[in-house]
Each structure stands twice: as structure tokens, then as C-alpha cells.
Amino acid sequence: xxxxxxxxxxxxxxxxxxxxxxxxxxxxxxxxxxxxxxxxxxxxxxxxxxxxxxxxxxxxxxxxxxxxxxxxxxxxxxxxxxxxxxxxxxxxxxxxxxxxxxxxxxx
Amino acid sequence: xxxxxxxxxxxxxxxxxxxxxxxxxxxxxxxxxxxxxxxxxxxxxxxxxxxxxxxxxxxxxxxxxxxxxxxxxxxxxxxxxxxxxxxxxxxxxxxxxxxxxxxxxxxxxxxxxxxxxxxxxxxxxxxxxxxxxxxxxxxxxxxxxxxxxxxxxxxxxxxxxxxxxxxxxxxxxxxxxxxxxxxxxxxxxxxxxxxxxxxxxxxxxxxxxxxxxxxxxxxxxxxxxxxxxxxxx
Numbered sequence: 001x002x003x004x005x006x007x008x009x010x011x012x013x014x015x016x017x018x019x020x021x022x023x024x025x026x027x028x029x030x031x032x033x034x035x036x037x038x039x040x041x042x043x044x045x046x047x048x049x050x051x052x053x054x055x056x057x058x059x060x061x062x063x064x065x066x067x068x069x070x071x072x073x074x075x076x077x078x079x080x081x082x083x084x085x086x087x088x089x090x091x092x093x094x095x096x097x098x099x100x101x102x103x104x105x106x107x
Numbered sequence: 108x109x110x111x112x113x114x115x116x117x118x119x120x121x122x123x124x125x126x127x128x129x130x131x132x133x134x135x136x137x138x139x140x141x142x143x144x145x146x147x148x149x150x151x152x153x154x155x156x157x158x159x160x161x162x163x164x165x166x167x168x169x170x171x172x173x174x175x176x177x178x179x180x181x182x183x184x185x186x187x188x189x190x191x192x193x194x195x196x197x198x199x200x201x202x203x204x205x206x207x208x209x210x211x212x213x214x215x216x217x218x219x220x221x222x223x224x225x226x227x228x229x230x231x232x233x234x235x236x237x238x239x240x241x242x243x244x245x246x247x248x249x250x251x252x253x254x255x256x257x258x259x260x261x262x263x264x265x266x267x268x269x270x271x272x273x274x275x276x277x278x279x280x281x282x283x284x285x286x287x288x289x290x291x292x293x294x295x296x297x298x299x300x301x302x303x304x305x306x307x308x309x310x311x312x313x314x315x316x317x318x319x320x321x322x323x324x325x326x327x328x329x330x331x332x333x334x335x336x337x338x339x340x
Contacts (some may be wrong), residue, residue, distance in 0.1 A: 001170070009176045010149060013166055014156025014181045022213035028198035039333070040326050041192035046295040047302035047325025049286035051318050052165060054303030055310045056279035059189050064307060072276060076283075080206040083283040089128045093135075096280040100273055 012092035071107065114238040114256040118245025121223040128217030128284075129219065129250065130257045132160045135277045136167075137261020141168045142274060147262050158251060159217060161285060162186040164278045165318060171275075174315035185319050200228045200239055212240060240318025279323035 001009070024033060057076035058064050068074060080095030086092065110119075140150035140163070157163050162183045169179045190325050193216055199208055207211070224243040227235045268274070306321025 001173075001176070005176060006145070006149065006170075007152075009166075009170075009179055010153050011156060012176070012180050013153070013162070016180055016184050017157050017159055017162065017187050017190065018214055020184065020187050021194055021216040022210065023191045024195035024198045025209055025213050025216075028195070028202060033195045038192075038195070039330055041188060041195075043295060043298040043326040043329030044185075044188045044192065044322070046286065046289040046299040047303050047329065048318075048322045049161070049282050049289060050299035050303035050325060051306035051321030052161070052186075052282045053279045053286060055275075055307045055321075056282075057319065058307055059310055062311075073196075075276070076279060079280050080283050081285050083280075087284060087287055089281060089284045090131045093131055093277055093280050093322075096283075097273075097277060100276055104273070105233050 071100060071103040075103060109234065109237055110275040111238050111241045114241040115245040118223070118242035118247075119249045120245075121224055121227070121242070122246040122249050125223075126249075126253050129160075129253055132263040132281050133254045133257025134264070135161050135274075135281060136160050137258035137263075138265045138268065138274055139164060139167050139261075139278065140258075141262050141265030143171045145170075150262045150265075151255070151258060154255055157183070158214070158254060159187055160188070160254075161282065164281070168278065169315055169318075170276075172315055178314050178316060178319075181316075182318050185198040185322050189218075190216055193225075196225055197221065197228075197243075200224075200236075204240055208240060212243060212247070215244070215251060217247070217250055220246040220250055221313045285326075294329045294333040301325045301328035 024031070053076075057073050058066060058070070060070045060072065066073065075096050078099045079092050082088075082095045083092040115241075136154060137150055140153055141147065145153065145167075153163055153166075157166075165182050165186050165330055166179055169182055174182075194213065198214070201212060204212070220243060223246050224239070227242055228239055229235075286299065302321045302325025304321075305324040306317050309317040309320040312320060
């Protein structure tokens with residue numbers, strides 16, 4: 001990607017995000033939220049976050065790898081337990097990264 | 108009756124406990140941006156304009172993989188669709204304001220500020236409605252400054268951190284913490300499971316549309332699940 005395209009992509013991402021934020025605040029007077037859209041939007045956080053997390057853990061070198069050779073999966077499962085019980089970003093980062101580095105050091 | 112200044116201060120105070128969770132996320136966003144090859148100026152502009160961590164990290168991941176701009180923007184929109192939901196929820200509370208207020212207030216809409224403000228508007232009693240937008244502004248400005256400072260720290264650190272630390276692994280770790288509170292009932296868990304599995308299977312799709320496909324499938328699965336009679340949680 002050229003430098004110009006990269007700059008434009010960053011600006012475009014900012015603009016799209018702002019328009020999403022503005023959407024119903026700006027149109028509320030003459031547009032009600034369609035019920036189907038309202039229902040769909042409820043599932044966005046769960047579906048999106050899982051779509052970002054799961055492939056990053058179970059895929060290794062371009063293929064699904066559920067064996068113990070996949071160190072990211074092992075470290076990720078440990079971090080997932082910490083995230084579940086603590087809901088703390090800093091603690092989850094510390095445990096997950098620490099576990100990955102420890103596993104990389106011993107294998 | 109509370110003054111504007113007091114309400115603004117209350118908005119700031121309300122988001123203070125959330126800052127320790129946001130700061131490391133912002134540092135990771137800055138680090139990852141520089142690690143992906145963005146210049147310091149590009150990294151700061153990204154945090155400044157987009158101001159939404161999950162979408163910034165998803166975007167950087169796609170940039171690193173060489174995705175085309177259209178797919179990057181589509182993914183950013185998908186990850187940030189929840190802002191439309193927040194926008195609809197806050198809209199009735201901003202209708203008395205002119206456009207010169209609404210446009211910048213929308214820009215400050217993030218998860219934490221939404222949660223804090225809607226709680227005050229809905230459960231704050233008569234007092235909660237007085238100068239309500241100043242409460243939102245206080246929280247939004249505080250979160251924005253924290254995010255930009257944390258990004259700057261990450262960008263600054265990025266130059267001095269060795270490349271072989273697997274720091275990109277911090278991205279899914281951050282997303283995990285965001286995923287947990289979203290799993291509030293059976294339909295949401297089904298949405299997450301479907302989103303995760305489909306995104307994994309679709310990861311080799313052309314054009315890097317795996318995240319968008321996974322998220323879309325998860326949303327549909329969640330909606331189908333909450334429709335089934337007798338299965339409502």
C-alpha cells in the first residue's frame with residue numbers, strides 16, 4: 001500500500017467510525033431504529049470480539065492447530081480464564097504474555 | 108441545582124475507575140501501530156481520528172496482512188457497528204442540543220462514556236438530566252486524553268522494543284477482556300461461538316474477509332437463537 005493510500009485509509013476509517021457514532025443522534029427526529037437492526041446490533045460485540053480472538057489462538061502458520069505445539073493456544077486459554085474471572089486488561093495481558101514467553105523459552 | 112462545571116466534573120469522576128483498563132490498551136495500540144510500520148504521525152492520527160481501540164487493532168492486523176483499503180474499512184465498520192446502537196440509545200438525550208454540540212459529542216462516543224452517561228440519564232433521577240451533555244463531555248474528554256496519551260507512550264516505546272517479543276499476541280488478549288461482558292446469555296454465547304468458528308474457517312477467504320464473515324454469521328446466529336420459543340434466558 002502506498003503512503004498516500006495509507007493516509008487516506010486512516011482518514012477514511014476515522015470518518016466511517018464518526019458517521020456510525022453520529023448515525024442515530026443526527027437522524028433520530030425523522031428516523032426510528034428498525035427493530036430488526038436493533039436486534040442485530042445487540043449481538044455485534046459478542047460476534048465481533050470472538051471473530052477477532054478465536055482465529056488468533058487456534059491458527060498457527062496458516063492452518064488450524066489444536067495440538068500443544070500451538071503455544072499461543074495454551075497461553076491464550078490461560079489468559080482467557082484470567083479474563084473471565086478478573087475482567088482486568090492489565091492482568092490478562094501480564095498472564096497471557098508471560099505464559100507465551102515462558103512457553104517459548106522452554107520449548 | 109448543579110452547575111455545568113460540577114456536572115462536567117462528575118462526568119470526569121465517573122470514568123476515572125475505567126482508566127487503568129484503557130491505558131494499557133492504548134499503549135498496545137500505539138506499539139502495534141509502529142510495529143506494523145506506521146510512522147509516529149500516522150499512529151497518532153489513527154488514534155486521534157478513530158478513537159476506538161478494537162477497530163484500530165483489527166485494522167493494523169489487516170494492514171500487516173496486506174489487505175486492500177475497502178476490506179480494511181469494511182472491517183472497521185463491522186467492529187464499530189456497536190456505536191450505531193449506542194447512538195440510537197443516547198439520541199433522545201441529545202435532541203435539545205444544536206448541531207454544533209451534536210457533531211463533536213458523537214465523536215466522543217466510546218463504550219465507557221456510553222455506559223457511564225446512559226446510566227446517569229436513565230437512573231439519575233431529575234438531577235441526572237440537568238446539563239446531561241456536560242456529564243458526557245467530561246467523561247469523553249477524559250477518555251480521549253487518556254487514549255491519546257497512552258497511544259503516544261506506546262509509539263514512543265515501540266521504537267525501543269525488540270521485534271521478537273510476539274507483542275502482536277497482546278491483541279487477542281485485549282479482545283478477550285472485551286468479549287467476557289458481552290457473553291451475557293445463551294443467545295450471545297451462540298453468537299460468539301459462531302463468530303469465532305466461522306472467522307477461523309473463513310480466515311483463508313480471499314481479500315481477508317474472515318473477520319467480517321465471522322462477525323456477520325455470529326450476529327445472525329444470535330438473532331436466530333433468541334427467536335426460538337421457550338429458549339429465552
